[in-house]
Amino acid sequence: MGRTLTFKIFRYNPTKENDQPRIDTYEIEETKRLNVFTALNILRETQAPDLMFDFVCRAGICGSCSMMINGRPTLACRTLTSDLPDTIELYPLPFFKLLGDLSVDTGVWFHEMAEKVESWIHTQKEFDPTAEEERMDNATANKIYEAERCIECGCCLAGCATIQIYPDFLGATGLNRIGRFLIDPRDERGDQEWFELVSTDEGVFGCIGMMACDDVCPKDLPLLEVFSFIRRKLSGIALAKDK
Amino acid sequence: MKVITTDVLVIGAGLAGERAAIASAEKDLDVIILSLVPPRRSHSAAAQGGMQASLGNSVKGKGDNPTIHWLDTVKGSDWGADQEVARIFADNAPISMREMAHFGVPWNRVEGGPRDVYIKGKKTTIVEDEAKEGLITARDFGGTAKWRTCYTADGTGHTVLYTMDNLVVQHGITVHDRMEAIRLIHKDGKCVGAVVRSLRDGEILAYMSKATVIATGGYGRIYGESTNAVINEGTGSWLALQTGVVPLANMEAVQFHPTGIVPTDILVTEGCRGDGGLLLDVDEYRFMPDYEPDKQELASRDVVSRRMKEHMLKGKGVQSPYGEHLWLDLRHLGEEHLTTKLREVYDICMYFIGVNPIKELIPVRPTQHYSMGGIRVNKDGHAYNMEGLFALGEVACWDMHGFNRLGGNSLAETVVAGMVVGEKIADYASKTKLLADVSLAENTVQIEKDKIANMLNNTNGENVYKLRDEISDLLIKNVHIFRTGEGLEKAVDGLRGIVKRTENVQVKTDAPGMNPELSQAIRIEGMAKQALLIAEGALRRTESRGAHTREDYPARDDANWLNRTLARWPESQENPVFTYEPVGVLDLPPGNRGYGGGQQIDMKESVEEYNTNVDSGQRAEGRIDPSEETGKRLPKEAWKEVK
Numbered sequence: 001m002g003r004t005l006t007f008k009i010f011r012y013n014p015t016k017e018n019d020q021p022r023i024d025t026y027e028i029e030e031t032k033r034l035n036v037f038t039a040l041n042i043l044r045e046t047q048a049p050d051l052m053f054d055f056v057c058r059a060g061i062c063g064s065c066s067m068m069i070n071g072r073p074t075l076a077c078r079t080l081t082s083d084l085p086d087t088i089e090l091y092p093l094p095f096f097k098l099l100g101d102l103s104v105d106t107g108v109w110f111h112e113m114a115e116k117v118e119s120w121i122h123t124q125k126e127f128d129p130t131a132e133e134e135r136m137d138n139a140t141a142n143k144i145y146e147a148e149r150c151i152e153c154g155c156c157l158a159g160c161a162t163i164q165i166y167p168d169f170l171g172a173t174g175l176n177r178i179g180r181f182l183i184d185p186r187d188e189r190g191d192q193e194w195f196e197l198v199s200t201d202e203g204v205f206g207c208i209g210m211m212a213c214d215d216v217c218p219k220d221l222p223l224l225e226v227f228s229f230i231r232r233k234l235s236g237i238a239l240a241k242d243k
Numbered sequence: 244m245k246v247i248t249t250d251v252l253v254i255g256a257g258l259a260g261e262r263a264a265i266a267s268a269e270k271d272l273d274v275i276i277l278s279l280v281p282p283r284r285s286h287s288a289a290a291q292g293g294m295q296a297s298l299g300n301s302v303k304g305k306g307d308n309p310t311i312h313w314l315d316t317v318k319g320s321d322w323g324a325d326q327e328v329a330r331i332f333a334d335n336a337p338i339s340m341r342e343m344a345h346f347g348v349p350w351n352r353v354e355g356g357p358r359d360v361y362i363k364g365k366k367t368t369i370v371e372d373e374a375k376e377g378l379i380t381a382r383d384f385g386g387t388a389k390w391r392t393c394y395t396a397d398g399t400g401h402t403v404l405y406t407m408d409n410l411v412v413q414h415g416i417t418v419h420d421r422m423e424a425i426r427l428i429h430k431d432g433k434c435v436g437a438v439v440r441s442l443r444d445g446e447i448l449a450y451m452s453k454a455t456v457i458a459t460g461g462y463g464r465i466y467g468e469s470t471n472a473v474i475n476e477g478t479g480s481w482l483a484l485q486t487g488v489v490p491l492a493n494m495e496a497v498q499f500h501p502t503g504i505v506p507t508d509i510l511v512t513e514g515c516r517g518d519g520g521l522l523l524d525v526d527e528y529r530f531m532p533d534y535e536p537d538k539q540e541l542a543s544r545d546v547v548s549r550r551m552k553e554h555m556l557k558g559k560g561v562q563s564p565y566g567e568h569l570w571l572d573l574r575h576l577g578e579e580h581l582t583t584k585l586r587e588v589y590d591i592c593m594y595f596i597g598v599n600p601i602k603e604l605i606p607v608r609p610t611q612h613y614s615m616g617g618i619r620v621n622k623d624g625h626a627y628n629m630e631g632l633f634a635l636g637e638v639a640c641w642d643m644h645g646f647n648r649l650g651g652n653s654l655a656e657t658v659v660a661g662m663v664v665g666e667k668i669a670d671y672a673s674k675t676k677l678l679a680d681v682s683l684a685e686n687t688v689q690i691e692k693d694k695i696a697n698m699l700n701n702t703n704g705e706n707v708y709k710l711r712d713e714i715s716d717l718l719i720k721n722v723h724i725f726r727t728g729e730g731l732e733k734a735v736d737g738l739r740g741i742v743k744r745t746e747n748v749q750v751k752t753d754a755p756g757m758n759p760e761l762s763q764a765i766r767i768e769g770m771a772k773q774a775l776l777i778a779e780g781a782l783r784r785t786e787s788r789g790a791h792t793r794e795d796y797p798a799r800d801d802a803n804w805l806n807r808t809l810a811r812w813p814e815s816q817e818n819p820v821f822t823y824e825p826v827g828v829l830d831l832p833p834g835n836r837g838y839g840g841g842q843q844i845d846m847k848e849s850v851e852e853y854n855t856n857v858d859s860g861q862r863a864e865g866r867i868d869p870s871e872e873t874g875k876r877l878p879k880e881a882w883k884e885v886k
């Protein structure tokens with residue numbers, strides 16, 4: 001208790017003529033259970049009225065508030081200052097388009113990712129409002145849910161070496177999305193379609209497997225398992241093709 | 244000035260807005276969706292617990308049907324709901340859940356055979372029907388006769404919204420995110436689009452459309468202490484109120500959820516109690532059965548929140564630096580359950596308050612959560628007094644919730660209304676011509692530009708954050724769970740003053756782009772005015788119904804108050820205007836809810852007499868006649884067949 005915190009925050013407003021990227025320094029008194037969400041709002045309301053950042057749920061659920069906190073990509077709303085040193089450095093998430101200060105455009109990237117992986121159930125069946133739902137065993141439902149838990153925060157891309165080299169790489173989140181539909185029995189996409197989706201540099205082979213993504217994912221998605229699952233599945237398909 | 248035209252303009256990319264957009268896209272109409280944030284960040288994603296639909300697959304839901312769901316909903320509403328709308332909802336909810344299953348939601352499914360569950364504090368073994376293996380299962384929620392809440396662990400809103408947004412991508416629907424609608428473009432009672440401010444670069448532009456749809460969710464942040472997302476500031480309902488002619492209904496009907504965590508006000512789902520969680524007091528004593536022997540922790544939300552407050556007033560609350568609270572006990576559910584079915588809850592407790600729910604008690608108190616009231620629409624979702632304007636989801640008062648909504652009924656409402664109202668919107672847009680009156684759009688844009696210029700040029704005005712805090716302070720102190728005439732008068736007086744002060748806001752920074760302070764300043768007038776409608780509506784309603792509890796008028800008064808409050812704010816008038824209309828056609832006569840206690844004053848007239856005045860009473864308030872006659876969807880006395 002009683003610490004004075006120093007926030008060093010990356011500032012740049014691309015819509016402002018002649019604005020230059022810089023680091024501004026602010027101080028605030030730490031209170032009990034202070035998190036970065038509350039701290040940034042206090043700063044905005046008392047010291048830096050034009051400071052840009054994004055929060056929506058402030059509960060670690062929506063994925064809006066990812067930023068670099070002392071060098072690590074993470075969700076600002078659930079980061080307590082008590083877990084950090086006296087000096088806290090905040091930078092926007094790299095890789096995404098900067099909208100201003102700590103705000104980046106994750107929405108457009110994830111929308112395009114959804115288009116690329118065709119992130120929907122591919123089926124010839126029409127919905128019949130009078131029929132009972134198709135059955136699924138609960139274990140399968142849980143498995144799909146596990147992959148569906150990604151909140152599109154983008155933290156995994158911030159730490160990914162491959163995406164810096166191949167900007168079209170789908171990233172851990174994109175591969176996870178493919179995995180989610182691969183295990184879904186409702187999706188009728190065949191081996192060939194999956195193979196084409198993931199066998200390029202943008203797909204799973206781009207990944208160099210250092211697992212920075214697995215380490216930073218705030219939802220603890222089992223990205224490691226997802227990759228090996230996709231790889232196994234792919235080599236199965238590739239083998240079958242060779243025959 | 245930039246003008247963008249489309250057939251259907253949907254303001255809001257939560258579940259309600261996206262489902263409605265899909266309905267229009269399926270009819271080959273051009274659709275544009277606007278949202279403050281990327282669609283998947285909309286507050287629907289934060290819903291944890293689940294959605295009610297009477298599929299009746301779990302053994303504890305056996306024999307369920309739409310009539311029973313409807314009965315629970317009408318009783319839950321304390322007879323404030325439009326019973327026909329509640330029926331349309333209950334009838335369609337199972338279809339919507341199956342539709343979402345078809346499109347990819349990984350609903351939890353029935354596993355045949357025995358399993359251990361907690362019911363009313365006791366460990367019990369239930370045996371799920373093997374024949375139902377693999378069908379959508381359900382958990383228990385408050386105020387229901389059956390286990391009816393479909394779920395995906397405690398990430399229901401997330402999975403349903405992700406599935407819905409996948410469909411939006413599949414349909415190629417245009418989404419413009421980081422865009423805020425700030426004023427409707429309308430003339431002679433017809434809405435033709437909206438003025439929009441870009442939160443990327445601050446540009447003000449006009450969208451012109453055949454049909455305009457408001458699906459902007461709740462306004463909880465006006466209360467400050469709320470479970471709602473920080474973007475839920477009532478900007479959508481303000482669009483309607485700003486027209487001067489469209490009424491907001493039942494704004495005094497505000498839901499307080501029993502389990503907001505202390506501090507931070509983040510919600511832990513009703514699913515916690517549905518799955519067997521218990522409420523304890525300072526002595527770690529389980530008090531709910533003393534107040535509600537039958538439903539216990541699972542009475543409707545208004546009742547549980549009231550009982551919690553009552554118990555704290557008896558000195559049984561836990562004192563903390565963040566104010567008084569009670570405990571939620573989940574320890575007996577065990578690690579496996581808490582890290583799978585209630586995993587978000589587990590994470591929230593661990594990360595935000597450092598409490599491990601496997602071993603420790605969770606500090607909770609009733610917290611502002613949901614608005615039953617909103618933009619008044621007819622059963623087609625068409626706004627009163629404004630052709631071409633529709634509203635659905637939490638922002639609307641379609642009115643299946645009356646004065647209290649049941650847990651799990653809101654998320655379900657978004658997708659059902661999206662399907663039902665979505666169809667009506669598509670029909671309307673298909674037979675309407677685009678009125679691209681650019682000079683009208685220009686004039687409307689200019690109003691907003693002038694307002695903004697005034698705020699930026701003001702050198703001696705009000706601080707917007709201070710105004711915001713004063714508003715929430717008045718509401719928290721005086722318009723909370725228990726209300727009195729005296730407190731409400733204080734709130735009304737205070738808010739009238741604040742409304743005036745919002746005309747003189749000063750924005751300190753003229754930074755181009757998003758300018759967060761300016762964004763807040765643009766919203767503040769709407770926040771103040773809606774706060775006043777909440778307080779004044781509550782002051783005028785001299786009875787207690789559902790979530791609206793007057794200590795000085797403890798009875799539900801069906802003789803005088805079996806009606807819906809309508810509030811308009813005519814242009815350039817200092818004060819709002821309040822009127823009242825019949826709630827809708829009654830089929831289930833007002834009676835006892837079976838929980839919550841409380842007295843009732845009987846209706847003066849017969850149900851038949853009441854029903855003959857519904858159409859005329861609502862038309863007089865500007866209701867546009869729906870596509871089907873009133874009452875057509877409400878089967879007569881079906882409830883008599885329920886034992």
Ligand SMILES: Cc1cc2nc3c(=O)[nH]c(=O)nc-3n(C[C@H](O)[C@H](O)[C@H](O)COP(=O)(O)OP(=O)(O)OC[C@H]3O[C@@H](n4cnc5c(N)ncnc54)[C@H](O)[C@@H]3O)c2cc1C
Pocket residue numbers: 254255256257258259260277278279280282285286287288289290291292293294295399400422423424425458459460461470471472474478479510512612613635636637638650651652653654655657
């Ligand atoms: C924490 C929490 C948990 C909940 N859990 C449950 C539950 O388990 N079961 C249940 O039934 N209900 C639950 N609810 C209630 C339910 O989630 C909401 O009522 C419902 O999701 C609202 O959906 P919506 O589509 O109406 O609005 P939202 O999902 O809130 O979407 C609103 C959209 O409008 C946009 N928007 C707002 N204003 C503007 C503007 N001016 N211009 C442009 N766009 C705008 C936003 O960007 C957003 O896209 C919960 C609510 C909370 C707060």
Ligand code: SF4
Pocket residue numbers: 156159160161162163171172206207208209210211212213214
């Ligand atoms: S493991 Fe692959 S996806 Fe993950 S960070 Fe490394 S290169 Fe990127």
Ligand code: SF4
Pocket residue numbers: 149150151152153154155156157172173176216217218219220221
């Ligand atoms: S995979 Fe994890 S880190 Fe990556 S976007 Fe999803 S939740 Fe965020």
Ligand code: FES
Pocket residue numbers: 054055056057058059060061062063064065066075076077078
């Ligand atoms: S604000 Fe939603 S995850 Fe941080």
